[in-house]
Amino acid sequence: MKNFLIDTLTVFNRDWIVLKRRLTKFILSRMVAPILYLVAFGWGLGRSIDFAGGSYIDFLVPGILALNSMNIAFNSITPVHAERIYHRSLEEYILAPIVPESFVAGKILAAILRSMISSAIILILAWIFGARIDLTPIFLIALILNSIIFAGIGFLAAMKIDTYEEMAQVNTYILLPMSFLCGTFFRTSTLPDFVRFAIELLPLTHTSYLLRDPNSISLAILILYSIAILILSFRAFRKLTD
């Protein structure tokens, strides 16, 4: 257990060194998309629609947080793909006497950090735009679970997929549809039942739900998703040496 923690920290620290070097650029680039969403949907669209029970921007911000942390966590892991296939620098971890799970844990931890930094940026921007959000511990937990789930999906993709093209397709076919459908921009209750049922199978939907309602059952669903994806990621990493 002690070694697991030390090794996890070693892996995490490597990502932190790289992130620290680009921190200003990272922060600036992370502000672009949320500002666009807030201006276009919050100010532009939001003021012209009548949203039952509050302002649209207050509804919108949790959605933006969910989809943003999904994207950040996933994209934080995608370099692992190049490290495995092209630079082959993953061999250093395979050849090291570390607990294999610590590699997965360290990478996911780094993804959580990136996701939390960008979430903080959004919360500050949203506050400036006039949104008022209740920051509860559950709110934080929802974002962390969401980051674990999508960092894990990124990790699985990085282990299983062999080409850059297919890696990019994960973004197009999985993340992009979820960004728009999973209750990020609108209430799912307005959708036909069968569509809503399909959408409620997806983890991002439950992150949006939980961010808006701390008492939601979605917490349990996100925890189950996280555990399952972590187990699959651990297995995928061990399988590299088959």
Next chain:
Amino acid sequence: MIIKLQNLTKIFENKIAVDNLNLEIDRGEILGLLGINGAGKTTTIRMLTLQTQPTSGRFFYFDDSKQIDSREKILSMIGVVPQHLNFDQDLTVRENLELHAKLHHVKNFRERIDELLKFVELEKVGNSNVKKLSGGMKRRLLIIRALIHHPQILFLDEPTVALDPQVRRKIWELVKNLDATIILTTHYIEEAESLCDRVAILDNGKLIALDSPQNLKKIFEQKNLEEVFLKLTSKS
């Protein structure tokens, strides 16, 4: 004996890369694995260094005649210099070495890294990104990275490929003076001849000769090891 290979075999799809290899590697020896391109040298090393599982057969590591069965212990006692460069492209020279040290739980690694950088005259580029090094510098870095944790056994897969004669000589000097068991591959047969205690010649995954360079020359009545090699591998 430090490693024993028993019927070690690796099959990819329908290609037999390593075919029923039986071999005992002695503690402290320098063993050369020779063979033409595709003979199975790298695959053998990848199996012995736990990077890929054998299709069949086994191998054993020993520590004073006691068999070692934990993956962590084996990985702590071996150092690997791969055939390809596999640095972390986002890190500097020193950061790459520090990462290796931490992954191997080395204490006081800063002094060790300074010492090794100096040893191969890379101390001035310690803070440069690895991408900025020349080919020869990268090769030297690849070797010292594998030495940080004082491995008892060092695997070197073509450590001098594409290097000028000066650098090659330096690397072999370095290797010769290491206090470790060494398993190396190279296509410079005359260099293997002067360096190795024994050579194993692989052909199509099969071990076709195993002896000291002197004995091989005697047995096959050739004036140097390269002639022996050409004679043995041209039949196929």
